[in-house]
Amino acid sequence: MxxxxxxxxxxxxxxxxxxxxxxxxxxxxxxxxxxxxxxxxxxxxxxxxxxxxxxxxxxxxxxxxxxxLGDIPIQTDHDTSASVFSGLQEEIGEEKITSDIIKFAIEFPSEQVQKNLRLKSSDPVYEVLRLRRLEANPFVLEHTYMPVKLVPNLDETVLKGSIYHYIHHNLGLKFGTAYRKIRASKATAWDKKYLEAKQDDPILELEQIIWLTNGHPIEYSTSRNRFDTRNYVVFQNKDF
Known part of the structure; x- marks a missing residue:
């Protein structure tokens, strides 16, 4: 890329x-x-x-x-903007981010996925579970659903790199709107297995729906990371 x-x-x-x-x-x-x-x-x-x-x-x-602006005393290397939608490889660096594909399947959507992506029960979706690694260390566990009709020919080569790069540059699609919810969560069995989380480690989860500029929902996903690996920040630059 x-x-x-x-x-x-x-x-x-x-x-x-x-x-x-x-x-x-x-x-x-x-x-x-x-x-x-x-x-x-x-x-x-x-x-x-x-x-x-x-x-x-x-x-x-x-x-x-x-x-x-100058130095921000509370800023750390773990901070990432809550409004960035370029993908981890572009945000952090292609050479630093790698992906382990845990699950990649085409299936019919559950009722919740149908609702979130405005699909019929007969509309196939990709289900993608990836462990994103930062310099080989477990970083983010991503669970993603995308409509097959909007993201054709998705394959493991793309999943090893950047899905967003494929969507923007290969398919020529642009994101228009996104809704993100960030919350604290308890560690699950998957977090322990893939993120090397301990029993009592807090987990930060980002749940989101992304729409294209034409209003079609293209992604429903959750991203989870250990409390000590990533923070989401909002930089406010308006009169308030």
Whole structure:
């Protein structure tokens, strides 16, 4: 999988923030200037800046530009934005994330999956259970349902990489809306087996439904991780 241009630009800007090229509370060069310097479109720069804003590295002031926020004392390496939908490989790095396929099947949906994905009982779905590893260590246990009619030709090669990359780049589909619910849970037998969770370890579960821009639900899934491996954060950059 080829890394998206906006991710490369985001990494360049993030490195400049880290090395002090761009100082805290100081404005960045405008998007047009960055686009010319880095040899990309203004849209690519905007997408990179939006991603860095969600991470809490930047903030925007209407009519003034984009500024470097600086260090956030409570931020940790385990933090990930609750509003990122690019997939783990793009978010963290293709070279760091691998996938163990625990289950991959085509079946008819349960009543709950029918309701969540607006399907008939005769509409086949993929059921995918994957253990995502971060640098070979158990990271996230993903349980995903997708309609076969919307995601044709899904196979193990795709599952070993990024499903979202396949949906966006190979199928040309775009996400439009998503609803996410984040809650604490007790460790299950699967969490103990695949996430190496202990009996009393709290588990963080993210349950979500994702719709395409045309309004069709394309994914219902849950993602579970141990309390000590991943946090979900929201960066608020509005008057409130």
């Amino acid at each position: 080829t890394e998206a241009k906006y991710l490369k630009i985001a990494r360049i800007i993030q490195n400049r923030i880290k090395d002090g090229t761009y100082q805290a509370q100081e404005p960045l060069p405008d998007q047009e200037a960055l686009a010319q310097e880095l040899g990309v479109s203004r849209l690519t720069v905007k997408k990179a800046l939006d991603g860095l804003e969600r991470k809490g590295l930047l903030y925007k002031q209407s009519g003034l530009g984009t500024f470097v």
